[in-house]
Amino acid sequence: MTDSLRAAAGRKVVSRASADTLGAVSHLVVDAKARRIQAVVVGKGRKARLVEWEHLAGFGPDAVMVTDESALREPADDRDRAAADGKLELVGKRALNELGTELGTVDDVLFDPEAGALEQLTVGGRAVPATALIGSGSYAVVLASDDPAGAPAPTSVTG
Amino acid sequence: MTTAQIRGLPVVTVLGGDDVAEVRDVIYSPAHGAVMALTLNRRGFLAGRRKELLPSSSVHAIGQHAVMVMDEQALMPRDEARADVAGAGGDRDVLGNDVLTERGVSLGVVRDLVVLAGTSGAVVGYQVSKPGGGEAFIPLPAQLSVSGKALVVPDLTEEFVRDDLVGLGAAVDEFRGRLGLR
Structure with a gap:
């Protein structure tokens, strides 16, 4: 469920x-x-x-x-x-990846009501597995970069 | 990204999701080809200077919308930061310099630095005002000697002058690749 x-x-x-x-x-x-x-x-x-x-x-x-x-x-x-005060609420919060790029806002978060474990986030209309969640605070939710290497290794000057 | 785009970005903790500061200015070392540190302002309406420095070694990534650090421990008191980081030189020693190729062609005057987004501050190019007017972007070799008034770049640079940052992104890899082959 x-x-x-x-x-x-x-x-x-x-x-x-x-x-x-x-x-x-x-x-x-x-x-x-x-x-x-x-x-x-x-x-x-x-x-x-x-x-x-x-x-x-x-x-x-x-x-x-x-x-x-x-x-x-x-x-x-x-x-x-x-x-x-509602400052830690996830829904509606800005989402950043760990490389400092905004991904949109958190639309919703799915969780298992038995265990309380997070399952999936919807960010800017896109499904993100809960395992990508690194941090959450007053300013932003921080998600792991899509880069499979996991390390900052970008190729774009603008990206 | 140019340093003009980096100034004013929030500094956000990866683990905490909090905005702990914002970028005031960029300290650049032409010899290292990299940003050495960021100076900081407070966040909020009563924003004033923060005494701490953010050394590049503690930066997780400089991104389009935020500078990411693991936690607030990344911000160091000035006197704890290494002398070469804390120096007040800033990036002014290359801004305004004329860029000359080895055969003596002027490519323009340096207006800003181009930092590779997603890194802790690798400088991969300069934004220049072209001699005939208008702006352009040129890629940089990994290392560069700077006199303080002018800087001399390989002749090959002329082929890689680009009108926008997107074009420069692709040009940097090819430019550095071809320099390495010579």
């Missing part, structure tokens, strides 16, 4: 204990190094709270389940606050 960051935005977050809706998914935070979903940001702005992926009870197609409301926590450090 496959889910996507774009499809997950807006999905309700429900407590398994009380069946209450606790909020809606604002976006998902990605660990670029591990190439997996790290956390879910619930709500927006100053009310935003986070749930670590490991603390989810289930990531379903209609609702994201948590055991109870205590699974949601306030942003604790700079990275949490950047995530809560």
Whole structure:
């Protein structure tokens, strides 16, 4: 089964204990190094709270389940606050290859909702395997160069 | 790419995806045929000078849209950078120089450097103002001697004068290949 960051935005977050809706998914935070979903940001702005992926009870197609409301926590450090502010959101972010060429913006990211592992990125209308993801931050998503050698060995002055 | 295109580019970390600085100027060594370092400004509205230098040895790649470094550790305090990198010479020692072939034909006056995109700063050509007016691009041999006022290039260079950067890209490899065969 496959889910996507774009499809997950807006999905309700429900407590398994009380069946209450606790909020809606604002976006998902990605660990670029591990190439997996790290956390879910619930709500927006100053009310935003986070749930670590490991603390989810289930990531379903209609609702994201948590055991109870205590699974949601306030942003604790700079990275949490950047995530809560939406600065780390992948969808809509500029994508650069490691040679410093812009590839377009990230349209969507596919992931496995069971394991949280990233599968594929769509960048500028083109499918890119998640294994190409090197880094992700406030300015850009960095992808490995298409060059099979993997090293900067270009032949074009302009490229 | 010309250095005019490199100035103002964001410096972005490969591992972090953050813009940690932007390029202020390019320090070039004609003897090495390469950019030695980049000087930096801060990012953002209150942009001022950053004290650190970015030595080319720490550059992952200079690209069309960003200068890539692995992480922020690539930015070095000036006094830690090697003396020849930290020198204030900049690229001004070749800008304005007349380019002469070995048989004494002027190809123009150097206006800018052409850096090979995707490298850490290999300089492969010069942008020149032609003696008759107009701009052109000439390829450079791997090494070059420079007097400070003029620079002398092989006669073969005349055949490889190009009107645009795209043409120069192809010309550089062939030019250097033919120089190597002589």
